[in-house]
Amino acid sequence: MKVYRWPAEQPPKAKRLVAVGGFDGLHLGHQRVAQELCRRAAQLGWYSCLVTFEPLPAQVFASAPPHNRRLTTQAERLRLLKRFCLDEVCILDFNRKELRQLTAREFVAKVLHEALGAEGLCGSESHRMGSDRVAWYELVAIAGELGMKAVAVEPVQIRGERPSSTHIRELVWAGEMNKARELLGRDYTVTSVAVPGQGLGRTLGFPTANLEVAEEKLLPAEGVYSGWAVGEVLGQGPLDVPGVGAAWPAAINVGTCPTLKHEGNTSFEVHVIGWNGTTCGCELTAGVSERLRGEQCFRDAESLRTQIAVDVSRARRLALRRYGASRAFTSGPKHGG
Incomplete structure (x- = not known):
């Protein structure tokens, strides 16, 4: 698994299937996306590339604990990601204001497609992206306009609940470790x-x-x-x-x-x-x-x-x-x- 810190480090030109998100905690929902990303990229003969951010968006936009704290530090998150078959992890500098202000269309076109060479976008049907918080069905349309493939991943349900980093932070903050484990898939x-x-x-x-x-x-x-x-x-x-x-x-x-x-x-x-x-x-x-x-x-x-x-x-x-x-x-x- 090669790690690139964009824009300082540019991955080589190649066809990529990418998944985008904070992936904080790498909970069961994140794990399913990573597994499907690897599986479908291998079928297509493309690189599997997980695109994430540093610092996490929650650290930038949340003002107080627990939501401005991390479930996984950068080192912990990378260590967990090594358990998967990912070819690449691309870490985007979220301190860059111009990156944070990009709409979903701008982000997919300028960063994923043009800069990183993404030919496909993989994500959960509950995923949102961009400063305008565009939903997955709109991302599918944007990808199609750019000639990109869209790979939808069915959201994970645990006792009728979708795992989210936001909710898991609240559980850990409250000491509810058994409930947090159910959504993380581990302690x-x-x-x-x-x-x-x-x-x-x-x-x-x-x-x-x-x-x-x-x-x-x-x-x-x-x-x-x-x-x-x-x-x-x-x-x-x-x-x-x-x-x-x-x-x-x-x-x-x-x-x-x-x-x-x-x-x-x-x-x-x-x-x-x-x-x-x-x-x-x-x-x-x-x-x-x-x-x-x-x-x-x-x-x-x-x-x-x-x-x-x-x-x-x-x-x-x-x-x-x-x-x-x-x-x-x-x-x-x-x-x-």
Whole structure:
């Protein structure tokens, strides 16, 4: 999969079938479009090219969380796209005002057809495009006038609902991780590097990896979550997470730790259950599966320690129930952050 950053980088001249969108989160609807794009492009003997934007349109037009935050950073989105058979990903510079102002007709003609060599347009029947938010049936007509093929993809329905990045952001923001998983087709994930923390978890007997999360990345509602973690430094864990592989169960805290800190920014801390080692400076991916409780302020450190022990036990049990154990697993020694 070759990545081009347009207009600084121009893909070579070739016939292309393109699909256009933000593809934030790469939910089940996006996945169907990507799969159909690859399938139909292969039938035609053309390149399959996914056209997206950086920054995301939602980051430009939305004024407040959760909608001005991302479900997937640029790196996370590209990593997910590599799971498909795409030949190319073309990332358009959405900071360019002249690009944002293009109508659908102008965008299809000038950018897709003329600049990128698109001979066909692939998209969901619910897709809209351009500054004038033109619907799919009008895009089909525009493509036809330019001699382009239009490939319609039937929208995905989950319990009568079409997945959308907008709705999934609202679910994650509210901590509704089970509902978000249904629309994403996988757990919501956070990938980042572990950085030094204050060592508060270690003092309580539950050391954590403190992930340095970009401000643009959407974090779930404050609270404690069950989940899993993977990373080269962790090695092979006992869980078998689809699309991920061998992972470790994890208890994840999103919040400010009000019991021990009087002020501070929201942190994303991962206690890798049953693993022993040092994570600082290493990249980890944490899957956030289910919210166990909201953030609480306890009367003292001992009360907090007792509750964390309960949280960790429950997180471990839920992770094993959801993802099984690919090998023998015991709680083991604690890890260092």
